[in-house]
Amino acid sequence: xxxxxxxxxxxxxxxxxxxxxxxxxxxxxxxxxxxxxxxxxxxxxxxxxxxxxxxxxxxxxxxxxxxxxxxxxxxxxxxxxxxxxxxxxxxxxxxxxxxxxxxxxxxxxxxxxxxxxxxxxxxxxxxxxxxxxxxxxxxxxxxxxxxxxxxxxxxxxxxxxxxxxxxxxxxxxxxxxxxxxxxxxxxxxxxxxxxxxxxxxxxxxxxxxxxxxxxxxxxxxxxxxxxxxxxxxxxxxxxxxxxxxxxxxxxxxx
Amino acid sequence: xxxxxxxxxxxxxxxxxxxxxxxxxxxxxxxxxxxxxxxxxxxxxxxxxxxxxxxxxxxxxxxxxxxxxxxxxxxxxxxxxxxxxxxxxxxxxxxxxxxxxxxxxxxxxxxxxxxxxxxxxxxxxxxxxxxxxxxxxxxxxxxxxxxxxxxxxxxxxxxxxxxxxxxxxxxxxxxxxxxxxxxxxxxxxxxxxxxxxxxxxxxxxxxxxxxxxxxxxxxxxxxxxxxxxxxxxxxxxxxxxxxxxxxxxxxxxxxxxxxxxxxxxxxxxxxxxxxxxxxxxxxxxxxxxxxxxxxxxxxxxxxxxxxxxxxxxxxxxxxxxxxxxxxxxxxxxxxxxxxxxxxxxxxxxxxxxxxxxxxxxxxxxxxxxxxxxxxxxxxxxxxxxxxxxxxxxxxxxxxxxxxxxxxxxxxxxxxxxxxxxxxxxxxxxxxxxxxxxxxxxxxxxxxxxxxxxxxxxxxxxxxxxxxxxxxxxxxxxxxxxxxxxxxxxxxxxxxxxxxxxxxxxxxxxxxxxxxxxxxxxxxxxxxxxxxxxxxxxxxxxxxxxxxxxxxxxxxxxxxxxxxxxxxxxxxxxxxxxxxxxxxxxxxxxxxxxxxxxxxxxxxxxxxxxxxxxxxxxxxxxxxxxxxxxxxxxxxxxxxxxx
Numbered sequence: 001x002x003x004x005x006x007x008x009x010x011x012x013x014x015x016x017x018x019x020x021x022x023x024x025x026x027x028x029x030x031x032x033x034x035x036x037x038x039x040x041x042x043x044x045x046x047x048x049x050x051x052x053x054x055x056x057x058x059x060x061x062x063x064x065x066x067x068x069x070x071x072x073x074x075x076x077x078x079x080x081x082x083x084x085x086x087x088x089x090x091x092x093x094x095x096x097x098x099x100x101x102x103x104x105x106x107x108x109x110x111x112x113x114x115x116x117x118x119x120x121x122x123x124x125x126x127x128x129x130x131x132x133x134x135x136x137x138x139x140x141x142x143x144x145x146x147x148x149x150x151x152x153x154x155x156x157x158x159x160x161x162x163x164x165x166x167x168x169x170x171x172x173x174x175x176x177x178x179x180x181x182x183x184x185x186x187x188x189x190x191x192x193x194x195x196x197x198x199x200x201x202x203x204x205x206x207x208x209x210x211x212x213x214x215x216x217x218x219x220x221x222x223x224x225x226x227x228x229x230x231x232x233x234x235x236x237x238x239x240x241x242x243x244x245x246x247x248x249x250x251x252x253x254x
Numbered sequence: 255x256x257x258x259x260x261x262x263x264x265x266x267x268x269x270x271x272x273x274x275x276x277x278x279x280x281x282x283x284x285x286x287x288x289x290x291x292x293x294x295x296x297x298x299x300x301x302x303x304x305x306x307x308x309x310x311x312x313x314x315x316x317x318x319x320x321x322x323x324x325x326x327x328x329x330x331x332x333x334x335x336x337x338x339x340x341x342x343x344x345x346x347x348x349x350x351x352x353x354x355x356x357x358x359x360x361x362x363x364x365x366x367x368x369x370x371x372x373x374x375x376x377x378x379x380x381x382x383x384x385x386x387x388x389x390x391x392x393x394x395x396x397x398x399x400x401x402x403x404x405x406x407x408x409x410x411x412x413x414x415x416x417x418x419x420x421x422x423x424x425x426x427x428x429x430x431x432x433x434x435x436x437x438x439x440x441x442x443x444x445x446x447x448x449x450x451x452x453x454x455x456x457x458x459x460x461x462x463x464x465x466x467x468x469x470x471x472x473x474x475x476x477x478x479x480x481x482x483x484x485x486x487x488x489x490x491x492x493x494x495x496x497x498x499x500x501x502x503x504x505x506x507x508x509x510x511x512x513x514x515x516x517x518x519x520x521x522x523x524x525x526x527x528x529x530x531x532x533x534x535x536x537x538x539x540x541x542x543x544x545x546x547x548x549x550x551x552x553x554x555x556x557x558x559x560x561x562x563x564x565x566x567x568x569x570x571x572x573x574x575x576x577x578x579x580x581x582x583x584x585x586x587x588x589x590x591x592x593x594x595x596x597x598x599x600x601x602x603x604x605x606x607x608x609x610x611x612x613x614x615x616x617x618x619x620x621x622x623x624x625x626x627x628x629x630x631x632x633x634x635x636x637x638x639x640x641x642x643x644x645x646x647x648x649x650x651x652x653x654x655x656x657x658x659x660x661x662x663x664x665x666x667x668x669x670x671x672x673x674x675x676x677x678x679x680x681x682x683x684x685x686x687x688x689x690x691x692x693x694x695x696x697x698x699x700x701x702x703x704x705x706x707x708x709x710x711x712x713x714x715x716x717x718x719x720x721x722x723x724x725x726x727x728x729x730x731x732x733x734x735x736x737x738x739x740x741x742x743x744x745x746x747x748x749x750x751x752x753x754x755x756x757x758x759x760x761x762x763x764x765x766x767x768x769x770x771x772x773x774x775x776x777x778x779x780x781x782x783x784x785x786x787x788x789x790x791x792x793x794x795x796x797x798x799x800x801x802x803x804x805x806x807x808x809x810x811x812x813x814x815x816x817x818x819x820x821x822x823x824x825x826x827x828x829x830x831x832x833x834x835x836x837x838x839x840x841x842x843x844x845x846x847x848x849x850x851x852x853x854x855x856x857x858x859x860x861x862x863x864x865x866x867x868x869x870x871x872x873x874x875x876x877x878x879x880x881x882x883x884x885x886x887x888x889x890x891x892x893x894x895x896x
Contacts, residue, residue: 085813
């Protein structure tokens, strides 16, 4: 029996005033187990970003619950939320969000060092993750000296350094060329397969989604279908494309 | 015309953004106007022509300093404005506007800002002029009726100077935009992405800065005899200290911080990873501002010390001047009766006293502090003088090998125990047992350092200098002062041609020193102006920085950094921003005030401590305000979700 990491129950999010309401999420139920690698796909306006924002505690839902670490994170105080974000969640953003005032090494070590972990351990962990993501030669460089791919792998290291229970990745390959994108996805897949990370990735790109174990397709604020990977990534990719094609331009399920 | 209306629209829409610029510029104008207004107001007339002239000179000197300050301030603020606006107006490139047109748009907008600041500044200047003068004369202890006056000349001068300086920088901005590439305009504020500076260059700058600043300090405190040398040294010291401070902030401090950022064992503790890196990044962009703030507060402390030194001098001179009306100095031993006769013919003599002194040759005395000219008096002679004049006399006769120093009043002297001071006279070491400030020798005591020795010793020391006789008189009727002075001068020329005779006369009707009192108050104003200026420059700089940091803090909050951690990091970073200029100033002020002590022969250590404490108070206030606004601007308040 796998451990539940996140449980989403009947998540609803409405925007706007009562008379002109836009329903971004219309009741999402989702369970993420330890060591899952989930991709959430969907056309623009389907609610992907809203879902991710709520899961990653950046936004609050109108209704429903998100259980993480046995607590409903939609109901806890800001102070506890900060702590939760710091200790249990890792983030990878589309535009890397590395701090340009410090070296890659400092960027990666930052969350750990601010958590009060000893300098020695910070350095060891940074080196280890750096080598895992092929960044050893770039650790002393500043973000402006790195390529997009290197930056994004650095951001992944920063997300992983605190050993979070779950990593939320928002279009992580969105700003990368295909080679850099592949390198990043390979890294994410590897750490997931090694049992070191549970990942939820939001993407609109079928190729990126094919690196996940399960793909949820979101449309009009609801989960329309779930596709699970077999043995082959290539075959999984074809299936995602098939579903996408069959759903048509606006991703409607059959 | 369409360009004009576009500029007007921009100006109106973003007036709130310009408000800080307008306010700070008007403040500069207000101060400058008030100083100019003093010259043209009636207030100074009551002081008499001579005093008015001196005060005007002082005000003009201060105005010159203010113009320099205005120049740098406008330079700085228009620069900030230009970087901010460049990106915004850069977008007009896509609308097909040429660089020249964008430049013109910028120039019109900046001119509008400048003119609003001028109007606002002059208006508030006119309103506050009366108050300013009232405070000035009250501080100076001069009773003057202040009425509301409006003079057009100071308005013209202020506007002229300000607009001339402002025009230079509008033109500079225009040329800058015309010559800019489209890319640099669009990147606007994001030009300085390079964080670290070349260590070798930093090291050279650090070394050069240390040497230059050290030389400046050395020159400031070097005791090199006469006043001309001291002035020369002081001028060089100022130049060296200014360059040194710039090099310190541009070299040594970033060098140290880059070193700290490299030392990961240090860096990965507490919030240092955040703020130390941020300081390294900011220092590259801000070092000129920090250096400028540092120099400004150094000026402010020096201004206050100068003010107090002047007040001190004024009071000393007043006290010592008022003891006698005439003091005659001569090598002729029996002049007393004749001088008394001359004065006695015209008026009653309130009191008089005669006393022989030994004017020591310069090379015969070695004291640990240089007081200039030295003279000796015998204990019993001085006692007799005190009885005649009616001054308190309550110290014991010095023994062999002991002296008592009769000095002028020094302001808040820190030397409470003078028993360990020794002085060498003619190769023999004398122990100073006491220091007294009763004006026995009147005006002479302010100019000459007197040592009281016992009677035996006095006789023995005669060969070390020239024995002179002083005849001191205080007249009853001061109206005949001029007549008596003339007669004394005639007496000197006609009768005493073979002997040396000097006359010191204190004209009671001429208060030629009132200007010193005004200068003192002006110095206090300058102190406040400089502190406020440096405080507001620092505040403005950090206020602008906070907007640039907004994105960075959003990232930090997104990755789960708690508000508390970020608040601590901000507090530490701004602490460094305020603390470093303050620390450099505190050290430098010791030397600058010491230089003033040398020049004005006054004890200003208490003033140094008090002014540094005042600056620390005001800086603390600015720091707290900066931290609070910074936290608000970057969104680190407890109420936000992120």
